[in-house]
Amino acid sequence: xxxxxxxxxxxxxxxxxxxxxxxxxxxxxxxxxxxxxxxxxxxxxxxxxxxxxxxxxxxxxxxxxxxxxxxxxxxxxxxxxxxxxxxxxxxxxxxxxxxxxx
Numbered sequence: 161x162x163x164x165x166x167x168x169x170x171x172x173x174x175x176x177x178x179x180x181x182x183x184x185x186x187x188x189x190x191x192x193x194x195x196x197x198x199x200x201x202x203x204x205x206x207x208x209x210x211x212x213x214x215x216x217x218x219x220x221x222x223x224x225x226x227x228x229x230x231x232x233x234x235x236x237x238x239x240x241x242x243x244x245x246x247x248x249x250x251x252x253x254x255x256x257x258x259x260x261x262x
Contacts, residue, residue, distance in 0.1 A: 185240070192236045199229050 174182060203222045210218040 188236045192233055195229060195232055199225055 203218065203225065206218040206221055210216055
């Protein structure tokens with residue numbers, strides 16, 4: 161199943177920039193969900209295979225890939241936490257430039 165993120169709804173209450181940002185964030189979250197699903201599927205298969213062989217070697221790939229999945233999740237779900245700070249800094253710099261040019 162694919163979702164088309166390029167077409168905008170006919171009447172969006174958001175400005176075009178906010179609409180684009182919302183679509184980018186939704187696409188990033190869907191990407192992470194796909195990554196997490198693939199991780200769970202593959203690691204489950206590896207765990208069953210390692211259990212069947214009588215050794216628990218699947219822990220290494222699970223930890224390594226799990227770290228990558230965690231970093232990916234942090235970027236997707238927590239990257240915009242600093243956006244408020246960034247916006248405040250931009251407003252402050254904009255105000256300084258306005259005051260300086262008077």
